[in-house]
Amino acid sequence: MKFNKPFKQSGVATIAILLFVGVAISVAVFGAFRAVEGSQSQAMTFHAQTQAQRKAWIGVDITSKYLSSLSSDNLETLIEALPSKSDSELSQQKLNAEVGDENIQLYIYKEEVGGDVFVYAEITGEAAKNSKAHATSTIEAVFEMQQSSTTETTSCSVNRTAVMRGVTNLTGGGTNFISGDALSDIAVEGSLTLGSSSKSGISGCASGDVTMSGGGIKDNATLLVGGEFKVDSMSQPNNASVWARDINIGNTGSGDYNFLRAGAYTTTVLDKTGIVIGKGDVGGKLITSTTKSSLPWISGTLIPTKNIPFVIEMDTGGQLLVDLSEAIIDEVSGFVTGHKYEVLEGEGSLPSTLQFEANNISGGSINIYDLNVNQLWGHSISADGYGANYNTVLSNGDFNMGAGDIGTLVGGGNLTASKGGCNSSSNCWNTPSFASPSEIAGLFNVPSYSGSVDLNNLTQQVSHLSPGLPGIPFCDTRVEQVVAEDFKTSANYIFEEIGTKRQLTIQNVTLSDGTELDGVYNLLTDDMRSFNGQQFLTCGWGNNHCFRDYSVWELDGISAFPPGVAWFDSSLKINGVGSNNAVSGIGNDLLNTLITVGNVELTSSGHGDIIAPNFDVVTLCQGNITPTNLCNQSGELVGDDNSGLPIANSAIVSEESLDVAGWSINGHVTLGSGITTTGAKVIINGGLVVGSNSDASTTVGQGGLEVNTQNLSEDQLQTSCTNDNGTNESTGIQLKGSGPIWTRYL
Structure with a gap:
């Protein structure tokens, strides 16, 4: 067997093949890298x-x-x-x-x-x-x-002890309004007369005139008056404050006041281009370079007050309440930005920049006699008498004064010593004395002396001098309108006439044994006196049916009336309560919120008290008859914090008026119309609103009226709001x- 030797070129071919394979691999690798x-x-x-x-x-x-x-x-x-x-x-x-x-x-x-x-x-x-x-x-x-x-939704919390929209006459000898720390006593839309109620005292506000012919102002209280504050007679106050359009106390005895303020400038309101957009009575101080009248200054560009809100009557017909407490005011030009406002009536809006041009004086008259006043501020001031003491006097116009002491005076007009006399410029008597340097824009004079007189610490004819005016206070009496229908779904007992059928609808009510009472009952045919042995609804000073013998909703001699919210489709009359066997341990009291489309009459026949359901939690929620929309299964008021349903803090809610003789009512009373009290004193331990649907009268008889919110908890001060009363606030342009x-x- 022979083995032939390979040709030499065979090795070269192998190398070439390997080389080509390597190149291909390199290309693939490089391609992959790329x-x-x-x-x-x-x-x-x-x-x-x-x-x-x-x-x-x-x-x-x-x-x-x-x-x-x-x-x-x-x-x-x-x-x-x-x-x-x-x-x-x-x-x-x-x-x-x-x-x-x-x-x-x-x-x-x-x-x-x-x-x-x-x-x-x-x-x-x-x-x-x-x-x-x-x-x-x-x-x-x-x-x-x-x-x-x-x-912003109007708060549903009581913020005034009493709001009375309409002419208010308080003549009862024991009339009183008692507020908690966070509340003021009263707000009156219209005029207020405090009559022969020598023990009565008030604080708060009124949009119209206030006339005092009895009673007085509470110690340390503030009374804001949109009209004239007039005193015929009253108990003299201690450290009281009065702010009004005009003040007329006259010679009615001594008194001690923190301040007496009156008056504003009548202004036109402009936008930043000078276009007139409205008018209003506004307090403040005039810019010196813009004054357009001789002394005292009454016109010019105004630096408006930040201390109180005021109303602008818009040329378009709307009424706006303006708040400048956080506004930015240029004291050179008078331009105002950053203001807030609320629409009171109609429609309207304010531009981002305002300016106020004064053209006259609104009010500002103060008439007093021998008082002690920390601050006296007005336009035309007459302070008669011999023993007065005024710490600070700001008189925009002329100041007429008897004899007395003044700490500091800034006067924009003349000063007259009405009781003074002089033999010479250096020998005068019954003239004011000044404890600190004082200035007036005009002259000091004594009526019986024709020459000039100088007083210590008083500089006369000071140029560019005017203290301005405080403004006229706004009394906020806005309340929500009463619409009884809005509370119908919250009611436990609905009394109404459907055609000729007088019926009772029961909602969300159970007995302690678990029996549910919900349903519609015919009051003329169904026996409502008891359920499962539990007395429910009885009248006639015994065990008689209710509402069968009268043409109106009249509860005559109640013996049993179930606890909870009761709603009536017309007027309601309660003529005596002998007992209340529907609610154990309550005697002859009623544990109810009474809501009516019509009037409410509470007669002087024997009775106990009306107690709002939320004001007696244990009796309401752990008794034999339980309103399940007011109470939870634990025997407490509903709500995450057990605050209860707000409507159950009210005792009476009526679209019309209340005529009451000598009752005690524990819970808020809200009336669409007026109130009249007769007989013994009427006591309301809760807030009172009169005239929420239309201006109405408040008449208090000789027994008097006491309205007291002092001891109510924060939860009990809540009432039920059914509508959103918005308040529009404007601070100019902003990102939407x-x-x-x-x-x-x-």
Whole structure:
């Protein structure tokens, strides 16, 4: 066997084949490397784009927060400075904000459409600068501006012991209003007369005149009066305060007052362009350079008061309550921004900038005699007598004074010593004395002496001197209208006439044995005197049926009436309560909220008290008859905090009036019309509202009326609101919503 030697070129071919295979492998490897590198580059570019978009959205958020944070006047200034959308140099107008990120660019401009203002922001985000993956993303965001206005639901908590809308005459000898620390006594819409009630005392406010011919002002109390405060006779107060349009105390005895204030400027209200938008009586001080009258100053541009709200009558017919407590007032121009307002009547709104031009005086007359007053402030002041003591006197006009002591006087007119006399300029008597340096714009004079007289610590004819006026207080008597139908679903017992059928609908009521009483019953045929042996509804001073012998809803001689909320579709008369066997341990009291479409009459026949259900929790929730919408299964009031259903804090809610003779009522009383008390004293341990549906009279007889909220808990002060009474507040222009109304990528 022979083995032939291989040809030499066979080795070369093998090497060539291996070489080609190696090259192919290298190409594949290098291709793979390039593919991986390209994929990584794509990933890096995609990531950079995502980061750029993220930066742009961060810029949108920054812009939203920036615009939201600006005050009204700063935002208005910014908007006025921005170019319009049609401007060709938008890129030169950058948002005036410190972004703190060099990868975010912000450009801002505006567009006005039909009175509405829209702010446009172009926000560009960048990522991976100075690299091949550099990316940008631009978002256009549009923000809408609006006049700042919010709607707030009126609080359902009692904030006045008594609100009386209409002519109010308090003549009962024991009339009294007693408030807790957070409440003031009364608010009267209209005039108030306090008559022969020598023991009565008041604090609070009235929109009209207040006439005192008996009683008095409580010690340390404040009485705000939209009209004249007039005293014929009254118990002299201790450290009381009166703020009114005019004050006439006269020679009615001594008294000690913290302050007596009266008067305002009659003003026209302008926007920032000088267009008249309304008028109002406003307190404040005139800008010296704008005064347009001889002494005393009564006209010019006003720096309005921040101390009290005031009403503007709009030229468009609306009535607005304006609050300047947080406003910004330019004391050079008088321009006012940052104000708040509420619509009282009609419709209307205020521009972001206001100005007040005074043209006359409203009220400001003060007539007193020998009082001790810490601050006396008005326009035309007459303080007669010989022994007065006034710590501070601010007289916008002339000041006529008898003999007495003054701490400091700032007078915008003349000072006259009405009791004084002089033999010479250096020998005078019965003239005021000044403890501290004082100034008047006019002259001091003594009527019986024609020469000039100088007084120690008094500088006369001081130029540019006027203390201004305090303003006229606003008495807020706004209450919710009573609509009995709104409470029908909350009632446990609904008494109504359907055609000729007098029926009772029972809702959410069980007996202690678990029996449910819900249903509709015919009061003329069904026996409602008891259920399963438990007395339920009996009258006639015994075990008789109720509501069978009368043409109205009359409870005559109650022997049993179930606890809870009772609703009546017309008037209700309660003529005596002998006992209440439906509620154990309550004697002859009623544990109810009584709601009526018509009047309520509580006669003087023998009776106990009316107690609002929530005011006696144990008896209500652990008795033999339980309203399950008022009480939970644990025997407590409903609610997460066991505060109870608010309507059950009321004892009487009526669309009409209340005629009551000598009852004690524990719970709130809300009346659509008036109230008349007769006989013995009427006591209401709760809040009282009179005239919520229409102005009505309040007449208190000789027995008197006591309304007391002093001992009520925070939960018991809650009442049931059925409507949302909004209050519109304006602080000028602001961002609408919390961000842009729309966005898009550019």
